[in-house]
Amino acid sequence: MLKRIHHVAIICSDYKLSKNFYVNILGLTVVKEVYRVERRSHKLDLSVGGLYQIELFSFENPPERPSRPESRGLRHLAFEVDDVAAAAAELNAKGVVTEEIRVDEYTGKMFTFFTDPDGLPLEIYES
Template sequence: MNIKKIHHIAIITSDYNSSKLFYSEILGFKILKETYRSNRNSYKLDLLTEGGIQIELFSFPNPPERLTNPEATGLRHLAFQVEDIEKSVSYLTSKGISVEPVRIDEITGKKFTFFRDPDNLPLELYEE
């Protein structure tokens, strides 16, 4: 087996339109394709980050909420690399998004912070 990179990350949303707006207009990910699957009463939105990673947003009728946060088994958070964390934080807060104070990673010495998507999924900004 020769895994080359992460192809996509799938996220189930509780409010498809809010999440579509958040990921495409606020975070600026490019919409590749939007599909409505009538047999599942579900949308699938394929997005592309500037770094070439795809994010798939899914909607399903009445998905269960995340049970614990964030130290439950499974995906802990998604991290997005940015060039200027202060500029990114300023942008998010101008859009009404709450962002935690910027911290320094004790291992790498790099700046990072967390914010939330419309479903309370923890997202990280990491400055490189």
């Protein structure tokens, strides 16, 4: 029945800051951007690796996330990269702080975490 994940929706507190982060720092491609007057809300559709996958929303006064990352619900969003160390170095050069690179004890693949402007936990994981 289910074929794949269609998209992930992210609600941000500062639309301009988050748009800059996802587009200019992470390098995602803008597919479509709209402002919904009746909701006073931006909606930015972003492409990851050529596939439409992320919707970035802004809403007035969204509630904060309960905790990081062990709160109930979605734990984090992971992006696949060819080289975790190189990707982390590129993020660090752009002012994004990444955690120490770790190795998944089950797969042997490298990974690390960082956060978006709202503290949403993001991961880069070796392909």
